[in-house]
Amino acid sequence: MRYAVEINGLNVFIRGKKILDNVNLKIPANTIFTIMGPSGSGKSTLLRVINRLIDLIPFSKVEGKVYVLGKDIYSVDPYILRKHIGMVFQTPNPFPHLSIYDNVALGAKLNGVAKNRKELDKIVEWSLKTAMLWDEVKDRLRELPSKLSGGQRQRLCLARALALKPKLLLLDEPTANIDPVNTWKIEEALISLKNQLTIIMVTHSPHQATRISDYIAFLYMGRIIEQGPSKQILINPQNELTQKFLKGGI
Numbered sequence: 001m002r003y004a005v006e007i008n009g010l011n012v013f014i015r016g017k018k019i020l021d022n023v024n025l026k027i028p029a030n031t032i033f034t035i036m037g038p039s040g041s042g043k044s045t046l047l048r049v050i051n052r053l054i055d056l057i058p059f060s061k062v063e064g065k066v067y068v069l070g071k072d073i074y075s076v077d078p079y080i081l082r083k084h085i086g087m088v089f090q091t092p093n094p095f096p097h098l099s100i101y102d103n104v105a106l107g108a109k110l111n112g113v114a115k116n117r118k119e120l121d122k123i124v125e126w127s128l129k130t131a132m133l134w135d136e137v138k139d140r141l142r143e144l145p146s147k148l149s150g151g152q153r154q155r156l157c158l159a160r161a162l163a164l165k166p167k168l169l170l171l172d173e174p175t176a177n178i179d180p181v182n183t184w185k186i187e188e189a190l191i192s193l194k195n196q197l198t199i200i201m202v203t204h205s206p207h208q209a210t211r212i213s214d215y216i217a218f219l220y221m222g223r224i225i226e227q228g229p230s231k232q233i234l235i236n237p238q239n240e241l242t243q244k245f246l247k248g249g250i
């Protein structure tokens with residue numbers, strides 16, 4: 001499949017207010033695609049449309065067409081849709097009452113990607129290794145996540161999302177609250193995953209977009225102002241608003 005996500009003429013309203021305005025995007029498979037833009041521009045809302053978490057927002061209305069992995073998202077059961085989509089939020093939110101192991105194993109169990117204990121162990125190990133956390137937790141898998149640092153907790157959330165074996169990974173400012181070393185580890189993990197899945201990341205940081213993105217879309221007040229290969233957007237932005245944002249003026 002050429003595009004993991006295709007969005008045509010998307011409008012989103014919440015309580016009658018237009019939050020996204022005629023958004024059109026084609027997200028090539030096996031790339032890191034960054035949605036970049038200032039606070040309140042609609043970045044998180046756009047992610048919530050892709051996995052239909054928008055359905056849970058009261059008085060929200062969606063117009064237009066959204067295809068995920070070739071399927072119209074409104075033609076499939078949202079639970080089935082979300083089985084293929086991992087998500088990591090801005091604030092690390094592991095399940096506090098579950099051990100490190102069970103946090104990761106849960107998704108794999110729910111999705112039926114492991115048939116027995118041995119397979120489950122393998123998926124947990126693979127997920128933690130890919131999230132660059134394995135070495136730090138392999139001897140304490142039965143401990144609660146409260147024993148981990150904030151950055152480790154966020155890598156645990158990444159491992160939890162990976163254990164679903166998703167085809168699409170959505171990340172909403174995944175490193176906004178963590179230190180540079182943990183940020184580096186997460187970015188390395190994401191780069192290593194590109195050959196297996198498609199990653200859509202939201203950030204307000206042009207620096208992060210520069211480091212890891214293949215493509216960037218600049219969102220401003222609900223509209224895609226400019227999109228294209230990341231080098232083109234970062235080095236030679238065509239729109240005045242993009243230029244201003246990159247200089248830190250918006």
Ligand SMILES: Nc1ncnc2c1ncn2[C@@H]1O[C@H](COP(=O)(O)OP(=O)(O)OP(=O)(O)O)[C@@H](O)[C@H]1O
Pocket residue numbers: 014015019037038039040041042043044045046057204
């Ligand atoms: N549940 C909601 N109810 C009402 N308004 C909402 C809701 N969620 C988002 N909005 C509004 O939609 C607009 C876009 O919000 P969104 O969170 O998508 O922006 P963002 O670019 O992700 O911002 P940030 O970078 O600050 O997270 C904002 O004006 C926000 O107030």
